[in-house]
Amino acid sequence: MIRNSGNIRQAGRLSALAFMLVSAACAPRPIIVTAPVIVPGVRVVDVSSGRDIDFAEMVERLDDADVVFFGENHDDPETHRVEFGLLDALGRSDRSLILSLEMFERDAQPLLNEYLAGRISESDFLAKSRPWDRYITDYRPMVELAKAKGWRVIASNIPRPMASAVGRKALAALDTLTPAERAWAARDIKCPEDAYRARFMETMRGHGSGGAAPAAADTLPTAAASRFYLAQCIKDETMAESIVESRNGAPPDVLVVHYDGAFHSDFRQGTVDRVKRRAPNLRLAVITAVPVLDPSAATLADHKDRADFIIFTKRIPPKPAPPPKP
16 A cells, blocks of 8 residues: 655646547647646545545655556546546656556557657557547547656557457467567466456356357356456556566656556556566555446445545446437
């Protein structure tokens, strides 16, 4: 657990949670950071004490960490606003900062570096780097903030085709790679039969290969689920190696802020555990965002031990489908 430094480095951090204005129908526009835009209904809970705290206190306490993990639900827009706000707030200290993203893969790192340095256009960067579908609305604000601040951005994940190959053929798939391709995956890979695997296998139970929830007789076979766990492990190992190696040559007080799907960092398992194995002395802090209909009514008991801080965001229900035309 991180320690509370009790010392506010800069009052200006309260301008966190600024966000961009973007038109989905138009080409990407420059990031617009304006007056604070507070995400409605956000509630921050300090898991160790069980008490609600304000956003600024959480930011202050994170200042004592070496790596901050933020676990998200990928499709929650309020969570993405909080993510940007946290990055903006942490970046207002006098520490060096590195942004690490699950959402870009290691082979895209040269393109990412070229874009951040202004040597290629954003359109060329996006055309070749395989960004996630909602990159413009969900992750572009953070990348553009890093670009404006001169921060490094780490494409931390294994390329998807390689992870998919492991999901089909297990770790033997790595033996078919060229040396250059093999370098895009972590060198040291461990996939123990531990609590993380048990949690992963439980999520796989009742899911067919098509992604829908099938009948009991059509549940995902254990052998297939075990291979998928290996693919999950290689993602965790690669992200962990990327995080630890990003600190090589960086200032000693550098803060790495890593964004991933919550399963990768919940309960300090997955990527968090693998960073700890590689660098036992690093101080790690974990945040999990939990979208709920009513943040004020959410109970911590349902999420105990998932993270150091739980951020309840107000889930926006999807719009109902329009009625069929007569």
